[in-house]
Amino acid sequence: MRTFYNLIGKEWVGSRSGKTFERRNPANIDEVLGVFPRSDAEDVGAAVDAARKAFREWSETPAPVRGRILREIGELLRKRRDELIDAIVKDVGKTRRDAAGEMKAAIDMCDFMAGEGRRLYGKTTFSELPKRLAMTRRFPIGVCGIITPWNFPVNLICWKVFPALICGNTVVVKPSENAPMAASKLAEVFAESGLPEGVFNMVHGLGEEAGEALVRNGEVRLISFTGSTEVGKRIATICGERLAKVSLELGGKNAAIVLEDCDIEMAVDAVVRGAFTGAGQRCTATSRAIVQASVYNRFLERLVEETRKLKVGHPEDESTVIGPVNNEEQLNKIIRYVEIGKEEGARLVLGGRRLTEGIYSKGLYFEPTIFTDVRPEMRIAREEIFGPVLAVMRAESFEEAIEIHNSTSYGLSASVFTRDVNKAMEALDRMEAGVCYVNAPTFGSEVHLPFGGMKDSGAGHREVGFAAIETFSELKTIYIDYSGGVQNVQFKRD
Ligand code: NAD
Numbered sequence: 001m002r003t004f005y006n007l008i009g010k011e012w013v014g015s016r017s018g019k020t021f022e023r024r025n026p027a028n029i030d031e032v033l034g035v036f037p038r039s040d041a042e043d044v045g046a047a048v049d050a051a052r053k054a055f056r057e058w059s060e061t062p063a064p065v066r067g068r069i070l071r072e073i074g075e076l077l078r079k080r081r082d083e084l085i086d087a088i089v090k091d092v093g094k095t096r097r098d099a100a101g102e103m104k105a106a107i108d109m110c111d112f113m114a115g116e117g118r119r120l121y122g123k124t125t126f127s128e129l130p131k132r133l134a135m136t137r138r139f140p141i142g143v144c145g146i147i148t149p150w151n152f153p154v155n156l157i158c159w160k161v162f163p164a165l166i167c168g169n170t171v172v173v174k175p176s177e178n179a180p181m182a183a184s185k186l187a188e189v190f191a192e193s194g195l196p197e198g199v200f201n202m203v204h205g206l207g208e209e210a211g212e213a214l215v216r217n218g219e220v221r222l223i224s225f226t227g228s229t230e231v232g233k234r235i236a237t238i239c240g241e242r243l244a245k246v247s248l249e250l251g252g253k254n255a256a257i258v259l260e261d262c263d264i265e266m267a268v269d270a271v272v273r274g275a276f277t278g279a280g281q282r283c284t285a286t287s288r289a290i291v292q293a294s295v296y297n298r299f300l301e302r303l304v305e306e307t308r309k310l311k312v313g314h315p316e317d318e319s320t321v322i323g324p325v326n327n328e329e330q331l332n333k334i335i336r337y338v339e340i341g342k343e344e345g346a347r348l349v350l351g352g353r354r355l356t357e358g359i360y361s362k363g364l365y366f367e368p369t370i371f372t373d374v375r376p377e378m379r380i381a382r383e384e385i386f387g388p389v390l391a392v393m394r395a396e397s398f399e400e401a402i403e404i405h406n407s408t409s410y411g412l413s414a415s416v417f418t419r420d421v422n423k424a425m426e427a428l429d430r431m432e433a434g435v436c437y438v439n440a441p442t443f444g445s446e447v448h449l450p451f452g453g454m455k456d457s458g459a460g461h462r463e464v465g466f467a468a469i470e471t472f473s474e475l476k477t478i479y480i481d482y483s484g485g486v487q488n489v490q491f492k493r494d
Pocket residue numbers: 147148149150151152174175176177205206207208210211212213215226227228229231232234235249250251252282283284384386412453457
């Protein structure tokens with residue numbers, strides 16, 4: 001068992017209090033993966049200080065040079081790809097295939113943001129006064145606090161850190177306590193790279209201790225948070241009080257709308273993948289299938305048949321599709337929601353149980369679960385479960401399907417399955433979700449496009465792609481007067 005440390009400046013250090021926490025492998029809870037510093041406000045303060053000291057030099061480094069350093073980090077990520085995949089598999093419980101997908105997304109973001117170093121465009125425009133240039137330029141914000149969940153422990157850090165760094169910010173990352181090993185391995189890559197000391201810092205710890213200390217630290221000018229809506233609201237309140245910029249990527253209750261004219265086999269395949277790969281532990285997992293009445297029975301029959309074929313198993317086993325749930329709290333939440341579903345009168349047609357026998361005895365495994373006869377007012381139709389549980393709902397018409405779709409407080413991702421271009425376009429207009437797909441699963445974002453949710457899935461910001469540049473930079477408006485006199489629009493007579 002290895003002891004891991006915080007990365008503060010170029011130093012690997014324990015918590016000043018000496019407190020630690022351990023992380024266990026969800027596929028074998030007897031295996032302790034490592035011991036990590038349980039940091040407090042003092043440790044966070046030291047990391048913020050290191051980031052603050054590094055800010056001036058890094059922010060004044062030309063952006064194309066920052067881009068070159070990012071490219072070197074990309075090379076290191078490629079070199080240590082297999083090691084990082086191993087860490088993700090053990091820490092999260094993800095299959096090797098899913099972990100490789102996560103690494104691809106992390107490296108893609110590095111490549112994309114390295115190129116942004118030669119863009120970071122502002123705008124130039126005309127002034128209403130003669131001999132005057134008007135323009136905007138992008139500047140970094142300062143020290144950014146980055147707080148991430150466990151389900152994509154490498155990718156989500158990369159999706160925030162690379163845009164933050166290319167814009168000239170320095171960062172303090174507080175990764176999830178439920179996947180700290182993969183995050184630590186990622187920190188090793190940053191430490192090994194040519195990044196100047198203090199530009200990238202990582203502090204481990206619990207959310208309400210290290211996480212909240214980062215949010216409350218007055219030197220941190222931006223908090224970028226991905227996690228639950230409940231914690232996101234708390235963070236937004238604290239940031240609001242001290243006027244720090246805050247970007248939130250929160251929960252979802254994503255739906256696939258299956259219309260009667262669609263290719264049913266394709267819709268079944270996409271819904272099965274969307275709902276159950278990664279054990280449903282994606283913010284963009286399909287947790288509702290809204291199916292038009294005329295194809296409801298046919299869709300359901302094939303859905304159950306295909307879901308039955310999915311192998312729940314050890315993440316290292318190549319035939320496994322569904323690995324363990326990441327942590328006990330999450331597993332208990334899934335069990336609780338299955339009970340709620342039954343009590344509410346939904347019909348459990350598949351799964352619904354924790355698996356504990358034989359190969360499952362040491363891990364946190366749960367069967368893929370399907371409820372039918374789910375009505376929009378039920379809690380299992382409205383609340384995020386974050387596990388392999390799918391609620392199937394019947395809609396009499398296209399109109400009703402859209403109404404059901406929009407009946408939750410979330411709005412992260414959505415799919416519509418149809419061959420009718422008019423219906424597809426109207427669904428795209430009306431589905432309240434930040435990321436929408438036609439004839440595809442509810443997940444699969446690409447790094448050059450924005451990502452984020454509406455309603456309770458976010459607070460209006462977008463990260464990823466070109467939108468991340470907006471989030472991680474500050475715009476300065478600049479006027480340059482070359483008239484030789486003092487002129488001003490507010491002195492000017494009409
Ligand atoms: P969580 O909200 O419990 O924790 C997320 C992070 O916040 C962790 O690092 C945690 O330590 C920290 N934290 C907890 N309390 C805090 C506090 N008071 N102050 C500061 N930090 C605090 O979420 P989780 O269980 O790790 O992850 C699952 C959730 O993340 C789901 O709701 C899922 O939908 C969401 N998620 C969203 C996206 C997205 O892009 N929208 C992506 C992945 C996951």
